[in-house]
Amino acid sequence: MSAEENKLLVARAVAEVINGGDLDAIDELYAPEIAKAAKDWVAPFRIAFPDVRMETVALVGEGDTVVGEFRCSGTHTGPWRGGPPTGRAFRDVREVYWFTVRGGRIVEWWGLEDDDDRRRQLRGPAGTR
Numbered sequence: 001m002s003a004e005e006n007k008l009l010v011a012r013a014v015a016e017v018i019n020g021g022d023l024d025a026i027d028e029l030y031a032p033e034i035a036k037a038a039k040d041w042v043a044p045f046r047i048a049f050p051d052v053r054m055e056t057v058a059l060v061g062e063g064d065t066v067v068g069e070f071r072c073s074g075t076h077t078g079p080w081r082g083g084p085p086t087g088r089a090f091r092d093v094r095e096v097y098w099f100t101v102r103g104g105r106i107v108e109w110w111g112l113e114d115d116d117d118r119r120r121q122l123r124g125p126a127g128t129r
Contacts (some may be wrong), residue, residue: 009066
């Protein structure tokens, strides 16, 4: 696959899996050996933030690598990392992910998320919970 086709695959994964909540699409978009790990990562986040939206800021592809810059937003209506829902929203949390694509599927991914910003926004103003 070309770098452009790899970028389209990653864009599709973001649209269908993260934004659309279609965990079954993982079986088509991710390699079988990492599909379960992808579901185990996405499912709890979608439960905690069912309205999550990842806005793609940029996708850069070279060879079998795609790097994406994203802005993530959502409302905390389910349990997350052992804590109860706050009902608060986070907006435009910066995230960067690296994907490796081979044979038309994502075979590896890892990323960096500004969880400090997300936690700060979910805590609300000082003195509130």
